[in-house]
Structure formats: C-alpha cells, structure tokens
Amino acid sequence: MKKSNEPSQTWGEKRQLSSVDPSLERLFNQSLRSQLTRQLKGDAFASSSVLIKHCCSVVETLLAKTQTHEQLVAVFADFSESLLELYQELALPEEEVTHSYVNATGLVMAVKDAVSTVNDIYRVKAFIRGLDKVLxxxxxxxxxxxxxxxPACGPFAPLVLPLLCYVNAHTRYQRPLKITLIDIQPGAKKVLERTVESLGLDTDNIEILCMDVMEYKPSVPIDILVIEAMQHGLSKEGHMSFMRHLATFLADDxxxxxxxxxVExxxxxxxxxxxxxxxxxxxSHSSFINEQIRAERISLGTIFTLNITTLKQLAIMPLGDGFDLxxxxxxTIPHNVEDMSKRILLLSAKLFVDDEEVIDQYDSGITHPLADMSVCIDFKPKASEPDDLLVKGGDKLKFYYKLCGMPGFLPTLA
Structure with missing residues (x-):
C-alpha cells in the first residue's frame, strides 16, 4: 500500500528513469541478439584490432576539449558492441553469469548486469579524464x-582499461604502471583476462585477482586507488567498507x-x-534538471563527505556481530512548510573525481537521488512499517552509515 505522500503515478510505472542513453540500451539488446545468432551459427567474432580501434576512439573522444552527446553515443556504441562480442564468445556457464548475492559488505552484482555499466557514459568520462590527469x-x-x-572492477574494468589501451597505442606516458584489478566474481575474472589480452595490454604488469576486496593486502603501497562500488545514495554495495580496508595500504601521496x-x-x-x-x-542528466523544480526543493545540507582526510577521521560505533555504524x-527539518506532508527525504550523492571532473545529480545511475520512504514528515502513514520514522518541523535528524550487508544511511531523531 502506498504512503500518503507518494505520487499517484511513479516514474517506474511510466518508464524507468536512466542516465544511459536509450539508443545505447536498444543497441545493447540488438547486439546481444546478433551475437547469439552468430554464435549459434559458429561465425567468427570481431578481432582484437577492431576492439582496440573502438577503444581508442572512445578515449580520444572523451579526452577532447569538447564533444557532443551524439559523438559520445556513437563511439560508445561501437566499443560496447565489441566488448559484448568478446563477452559472448567466452560462453560462460550460467551460474557465472547470473549469480548475484549479498555478502558481509553489500550486494555483489551478477556479471550479466555488470557488463552494461560500460554504457554509463558520463561516469566513464569523468573517471577516464580524471585518471589521465593524474598520470x-x-x-x-x-x-x-x-x-x-x-577493486570491484567488474568484467570490463571500464574506468581504467580503456585509458590503458589508448596509452599503450599512443605511448603517452613513460612511467611504468603496476595494475591490480580485483573482482569477487569468477566470471568477471575470466572476462577481464580476455579483455586485457584483446586490448593488447602487457599482462606482466596487470594482476587480476578473484577475491573479496576485504581480504586483499597488497605487498606494495597503493599509489592510485580507482574505486566506484556503490549505488545511488552511496547505498547497497561495499564502497565504504572497501575504503576503510584499503586506506591502511595507501601511499602517503x-x-x-x-x-x-x-552526500546531501x-x-x-x-x-x-x-x-x-x-x-x-x-x-536523465544534470543539465536537464528543471530549474523551477530545483527551486522547489528544500536543501537540508550535507550529511556526509568522504575523502582521504575524512576517511582517516571516521567516528565508528561498533554494534557487535561485525555490524558497525x-x-x-x-x-534540521524546517518549520511552517505548507506542503511538507507531500514531501519525501532524498539523499543525493555527488562525485568529484577531481577538481574539474564531476558526476552530478542524474548524470549516472550512481548519482540518482535516493528516496528514503521510512521518514514521514508531518504525516502518519495509513499503512505503517516497522522502520517508519515520524518527524515534524523543527525536529533534528541525525544520520549514521550502516556497514553491513545492506549498507546505506540510517536517519534517526537526534
């Protein structure tokens, strides 16, 4: 039963809001069908040289000073299709493709779902450009x-491997790199190994580990940590737990x-x-946010900031049985807001990859605002739930982050 402040027609009932361009979604499905047909017929798949060409086109477009969305879609479509052919050619057993589960730190995505993350254009763009500047x-x-x-890089490691391929083809940097890619899914490791090989990368300098990130202990300090293991509102996946664990292995610089x-x-x-x-x-995209609707929001302020400095200053509250907050x-909830009973609490994460590369609201699936329907402001739900938090104007909300198999923020009355 819906709570009284839910919209009469949710977005999900109309269509699924996504930051992925719909043409890429259609091409993804079309490519899967085409590759399945070719596989059944025993036809040959795309060569390594084609994949490298498409990969370099993507990175060249991403690193350009200006590019249109249409240009990005065009190069991502070719690259995605080549990667999907590689993935299909491996013919992984079903259990390695479809198995998803929740472990002690959060959701572990199925490989079949993780392969599509390469099409999250503006997430890939921000990380590739940011990493290029670091190198x-x-x-x-x-x-x-x-x-x-x-860590938790998925089957294609899309935030790193495309740039490494481009660097290898253009000899952009001379300083050597030691790369460690980590994923807990055996199927992801197999795809990663084939991807690295097909991109023409030096396998002697790339270590691919199939393990829980929480068990990883590097023999040398980590100079560059590329990590994105979360869903919207910094929820569901093990990003925070991974960060806490890996922080002890970071180099000083x-x-x-x-x-x-x-997170706001x-x-x-x-x-x-x-x-x-x-x-x-x-x-969806931040540039499409309606300014009138943006002005109608009520900002309560920042509830959490995660960077290298704050990571070392986290206030941890152990609750036992491996459950920490x-x-x-x-x-503070404001007073005298006329339509307060119609409003819901949203948690919105914004990623600053560096000073210039930002993944803003609605740019990516990981920055869609997350609705917390447990907080009921100035109304009492007709069908209450055990975790409902009844709040009124003037009340103070204190937030805690749950480190467990269902990570995310927990609002409480202060």
Missing amino acids: SKVEGQSQEPLHLVY AYLLPNEIV ALLTVPQREFVDQWKEQER IEANQV
Missing part, C-alpha cells in the same frame, strides 16, 4: 612503478579517484521530482 601529473617525477588498484564524495539531504515532492520533471526527456551529520 600526466606524475609523469617524470620518478621512474618507480606506480601501483594502481581498481596517494591519489584517490573519486577525490571526494558529498533534501526534501522534495516526488511527483514533481520524478514524474513531472522528466516527461519530455528520454534520459559511522557517525554522519545532523540536519
């Missing part, structure tokens, strides 16, 4: 190998990508935020 910055400082670690994650709490009318705002749009910030 340019450290060039010439030393000839010692840089240790780059990418390590680079963290993203450099900072900021805001109040909004869901009908306006999720339905009215996107009626005329085929996809991280203390976050406190906000």
